[in-house]
Amino acid sequence: MAQKIFLCGAGFLGPNIATAISQANASGRNNILRRIQLSSRNPDRIHALLHDKIPADHLLPAVAVDITNPKTLVPAFKDASVVVSLVGILHGSPEQFERIQWRGAQNVAQAAKAAGARLVHISAIGADRGSKIPYARTKALGEEAVLALCPDATIIRPSIVFGPGDGFFNRFAKFAQFLPFLPVFGTGSSRFQPVYVGDIGRLVELITRDDPGIRKAADGKIIEAGGPDIFTFRQIMELVLKYTNRWRPIVPVPWAVGMVQGAILERLPPNLFTLTRDQVEQLRYDNVVASPPPTTHVAFDKIMADQGYSLTSVHEILPQYLR
Numbered sequence: 001m002a003q004k005i006f007l008c009g010a011g012f013l014g015p016n017i018a019t020a021i022s023q024a025n026a027s028g029r030n031n032i033l034r035r036i037q038l039s040s041r042n043p044d045r046i047h048a049l050l051h052d053k054i055p056a057d058h059l060l061p062a063v064a065v066d067i068t069n070p071k072t073l074v075p076a077f078k079d080a081s082v083v084v085s086l087v088g089i090l091h092g093s094p095e096q097f098e099r100i101q102w103r104g105a106q107n108v109a110q111a112a113k114a115a116g117a118r119l120v121h122i123s124a125i126g127a128d129r130g131s132k133i134p135y136a137r138t139k140a141l142g143e144e145a146v147l148a149l150c151p152d153a154t155i156i157r158p159s160i161v162f163g164p165g166d167g168f169f170n171r172f173a174k175f176a177q178f179l180p181f182l183p184v185f186g187t188g189s190s191r192f193q194p195v196y197v198g199d200i201g202r203l204v205e206l207i208t209r210d211d212p213g214i215r216k217a218a219d220g221k222i223i224e225a226g227g228p229d230i231f232t233f234r235q236i237m238e239l240v241l242k243y244t245n246r247w248r249p250i251v252p253v254p255w256a257v258g259m260v261q262g263a264i265l266e267r268l269p270p271n272l273f274t275l276t277r278d279q280v281e282q283l284r285y286d287n288v289v290a291s292p293p294p295t296t297h298v299a300f301d302k303i304m305a306d307q308g309y310s311l312t313s314v315h316e317i318l319p320q321y322l323r
């Protein structure tokens, strides 16, 4: 017997989650074979990306879906045991954020419910319905819509995710290559709790198992996923310099200057230096796991430790891909 796990979105996290599920298949850690299907607006890209990493019998052919169009979701989710909702955007108008991160998440939940599939929804630390930042506000509205339709869904809120191919550390590593300095807004004292993409993969692998103990812990719960260490923004820039083996001055940039930069750069086509005013604003806030966790949450490190996993430090992984 085999189950279908549908990964809706195949950007950075999707292929890493697929790899974790495939590794669990190969090791026999779960007694049911899980076949993974990913979606992309360019499904051929997925085949090229994964064919040498994942055995062919663990994968179903990738399909194209648009989460803003529910008609594309219904056939894709047919026969799925679990749907993992991974679509998110970093840039766009407030309307685009609403269409994708709120209404799109709602469409995914509706279609998963209609297919009789469990749902794992990836949100983000900082999701806040009262925020004036569209990313944070629509992440919260998406969570609410998901839980209203699928009260047993598990919501995962990562902090910044790191690993080969990430968009955050790699970007600052490129800055260190091309700029004579590394900027930090304000005093660079906002805190972050970077989490390894492989640990997010293992977490989703655990939750997508049909294990009554894990389901009891995770169904209907929010898991804020942060790594083992907390760093200020300035310390993160120091890590980038250490592991790229470069020296650059770290230069504080006043928030007001950051906003002016954002106002200019957000008008240009997306590129390495793309920065929006909302992203600058977001950097004012800590991005760390709530402590102590509210009763609606379950602790990431505990759920992982219960299954014999410890969380991976940036010091283990950054040197492997930033050098």
Ligand SMILES: NC(=O)c1ccc[n+]([C@@H]2O[C@H](COP(=O)([O-])OP(=O)(O)OC[C@H]3O[C@@H](n4cnc5c(N)ncnc54)[C@H](OP(=O)(O)O)[C@@H]3O)[C@@H](O)[C@H]2O)c1
Binding pocket: 008, 009, 010, 011, 012, 013, 014, 039, 040, 041, 042, 065, 066, 067, 068, 085, 086, 087, 088, 089, 100, 104, 122, 123, 124, 125, 157, 158, 159, 160, 161, 162, 168
């Ligand atoms: N990476 C992080 O540090 C981080 C931190 C916190 C939270 N998260 C959240 O985790 C989730 C996954 O993150 P990620 O880094 O893997 O994101 P990502 O690399 O940006 O990938 C996003 C995916 O969304 C797809 N997509 C965009 N618009 C779509 C639409 N209308 N219909 C269907 N698919 C669409 C893209 O599809 P195509 O393949 O067609 O381009 C891509 O596969 C997101 O919800 C993100 O907000 C990520």
